[in-house]
Amino acid sequence: MKKIIYSVALLAAVVSCKPTQDLTSKGPSPVVVNMDLVNVSNDKVMVSVDPGKFTSSSTTFHIPKTVPGTYSVDNYGEFIEGIKALDYSGNELAITSLDENSWTIQDAVNLDKITYWVNDSFDMKGEKGVFSPSGSNIDKDTNFLLNLHSFVGYFDGLKENTYQLEINHPAGLIAGTAAPFIQVKSKDGKSVNDIYTAPRYFEVVDQPIMYAKPDTVQIKAEGINVLLSVYSPNKVYSAQDIKDGVEKMITAQKKFLGPITTTSNYAILLYLADPAAMDAKGYGALEHHTSTVVVLPESMPLERLNTSMTDVVSHEFFHILTPLNVHSEEIHYFDYNDPKMSKHLWMYEGVTEYFANLFQVNQGLIDNNEFYKRMVEKIESSKNFSETVPFTVMSENILDEPYKDDYYNVYLKGALIGMALDIKLRELSNGKSGILDLMQQLSEKYGKDKPFKDDELIPAIVSLTSPEIQEFFDTYVTGENPIPYGDFFEKVGVKMADTKVTTSFFINGQVPYIDGDPSTNALFFRKNIKLNSFLNEFGVKNGDIIKSVNGTSYNIQNVYDLIMKSQEWKEGDDIAMVLERDGEEMTLTGKISTPTDDKMTLTEMELPENDSKVQLRKAWLLD
Numbered sequence: 001m002k003k004i005i006y007s008v009a010l011l012a013a014v015v016s017c018k019p020t021q022d023l024t025s026k027g028p029s030p031v032v033v034n035m036d037l038v039n040v041s042n043d044k045v046m047v048s049v050d051p052g053k054f055t056s057s058s059t060t061f062h063i064p065k066t067v068p069g070t071y072s073v074d075n076y077g078e079f080i081e082g083i084k085a086l087d088y089s090g091n092e093l094a095i096t097s098l099d100e101n102s103w104t105i106q107d108a109v110n111l112d113k114i115t116y117w118v119n120d121s122f123d124m125k126g127e128k129g130v131f132s133p134s135g136s137n138i139d140k141d142t143n144f145l146l147n148l149h150s151f152v153g154y155f156d157g158l159k160e161n162t163y164q165l166e167i168n169h170p171a172g173l174i175a176g177t178a179a180p181f182i183q184v185k186s187k188d189g190k191s192v193n194d195i196y197t198a199p200r201y202f203e204v205v206d207q208p209i210m211y212a213k214p215d216t217v218q219i220k221a222e223g224i225n226v227l228l229s230v231y232s233p234n235k236v237y238s239a240q241d242i243k244d245g246v247e248k249m250i251t252a253q254k255k256f257l258g259p260i261t262t263t264s265n266y267a268i269l270l271y272l273a274d275p276a277a278m279d280a281k282g283y284g285a286l287e288h289h290t291s292t293v294v295v296l297p298e299s300m301p302l303e304r305l306n307t308s309m310t311d312v313v314s315h316e317f318f319h320i321l322t323p324l325n326v327h328s329e330e331i332h333y334f335d336y337n338d339p340k341m342s343k344h345l346w347m348y349e350g351v352t353e354y355f356a357n358l359f360q361v362n363q364g365l366i367d368n369n370e371f372y373k374r375m376v377e378k379i380e381s382s383k384n385f386s387e388t389v390p391f392t393v394m395s396e397n398i399l400d401e402p403y404k405d406d407y408y409n410v411y412l413k414g415a416l417i418g419m420a421l422d423i424k425l426r427e428l429s430n431g432k433s434g435i436l437d438l439m440q441q442l443s444e445k446y447g448k449d450k451p452f453k454d455d456e457l458i459p460a461i462v463s464l465t466s467p468e469i470q471e472f473f474d475t476y477v478t479g480e481n482p483i484p485y486g487d488f489f490e491k492v493g494v495k496m497a498d499t500k501v502t503t504s505f506f507i508n509g510q511v512p513y514i515d516g517d518p519s520t521n522a523l524f525f526r527k528n529i530k531l532n533s534f535l536n537e538f539g540v541k542n543g544d545i546i547k548s549v550n551g552t553s554y555n556i557q558n559v560y561d562l563i564m565k566s567q568e569w570k571e572g573d574d575i576a577m578v579l580e581r582d583g584e585e586m587t588l589t590g591k592i593s594t595p596t597d598d599k600m601t602l603t604e605m606e607l608p609e610n611d612s613k614v615q616l617r618k619a620w621l622l623d
Helices: 010-014 125-129 201-205 241-258 302-318 345-362 370-380 391-396 403-411 412-426 436-443 454-464 468-476 485-491 533-536 557-565 612-622
Strands: 002-007 031-041 044-050 058-062 080-087 097-098 102-106 111-121 135-141 141-147 165-171 174-176 183-185 191-198 207-210 216-221 224-231 266-274 284-287 291-297 494-502 514-517 522-525 544-549 575-579 585-590 596-604
Touching: 031 370, 044 575, 080 097, 080 102, 102 111, 111 135, 125 468, 125 585, 141 266, 165 201, 165 207, 165 544, 191 201, 207 224, 207 266, 207 596, 216 241, 224 596, 241 266, 241 302, 241 345, 284 302, 302 345, 302 454, 345 391, 345 403, 345 436, 345 612, 370 412, 391 403, 391 412, 403 412, 412 468, 412 485, 436 454, 436 533, 468 557, 485 494, 514 557, 522 544, 522 557, 533 596, 544 557, 557 575
Parallel strands: 002 183, 031 165, 224 266, 266 291
Antiparallel strands: 031 044, 044 111, 058 102, 080 111, 097 102, 135 141, 141 207, 165 191, 174 207, 183 191, 216 224, 284 291, 494 596, 514 522, 544 575, 575 585
């Protein structure tokens, strides 16, 4: 993180004077945003937005309905309260709500600024359905997790204007962020004003900030500077505890990427949630160009936390390739309140997820068998979704029914599309180039500031590779044909077979049979999944809500207790489970039986070392 400190005297004019329209300047005045993290009231933060001088009679202010990387409608305007429009004398102007996220202001020529209070999502029941890593936390004098799309909006026509963001915060807290800023300390030393500048609204949303008491480390790995900022409410872990794992991961990723370089600075903001408190419940991460916000449970054992960081953060880090560096116009000119979605989630999320696994075997973090195991789990889980819906159709309509419920498949079949394409490219080039080489070529052709038209991507890929790749896309990506995984694995000397394995009662390997609804805290059996033998024989149906098991009530907050308790169950034990199905409660009773499920396996064929399939496999996994 580049942090520049200037004296109060040098910045006095900047801080004390409000920018106005300068007729001699080459561009419009910046949109100035002030956020007050010192005078927090009822767990809410005051924000003001000064757009500069308007010449129109009316204008509309928006808080995002959705943001890049989430692929869901979240309505961040629902966290806004007490919005006011003020003229230059401090009098209120008429302001009318158009929907959850938009407000129209009349007499805009006299508009000085708007002000409003912002609630954090973590304290809302079910977080209003917002995925925690894209949400926000307000904990006075302790922690502020600022995904800025929750706090800062935009006026019609001003998204491409420069933004100046001034955040006044307690002096005891520091900013974890990849964004450069300057500081001005208050005269009494109790607060600090951090001043950020962004060339357009997208860059504001793209730079999350976490304010907390100092717990950071700087990591230098293969030419990239990484800031790791950690907030652990009960001080279970510190940044130093996690540093080695992150350094090993980033080093391996940079070596895997080779000459591909998109940023020299990166920030990882890790919020460790306290499961016992009213806190974040959705675990995972959200990517940005030069940073990621990660939310994981504080109760995780360190070894498992490091493993989760590798799997989760490596995925987000690889987003520096796509969509952050290779993306369509729909993403580059993202419409936060009337979004048009791209057709290419197979690349944005699928290839990224594939790389997050491939780099680990490529760099020796996992062995070939572990990599095969992960791909098998994706194949089996992907079969719970339609295998004939064209992936481009699902992607383009991902916010709408019936496709929005298929979003998880981007991490499954999306990654498998990336894998199959990689093997095909290796085959066509005699092992010399694969999908990573393709992404490098696309990065050089496009890049951060040159979006492609959605319908031009596949022809561009074909022109960079081989005419046979057109058939691959026509068949498996834009077409309705399932991928014959066995055929692709055979090309690299790997055999696919089915066997029956013992599972846990509620989890098969890394694939859970149950899930939770953050809005209600309810646990339910997943709809798009094949249940194990015990659950089927016991009478459980997909979609059933778990109310209690053997007299103990369960929900999201104590789901780990259910998992741990089930490990004590023995063959022949009595079991009673109260479920809710189609709005009605029912009780299932019976005996415990050993749960089994069909399991696909991948094994390497016994072939001579110089066999072409073995050589192609080495090129695929190790080059």
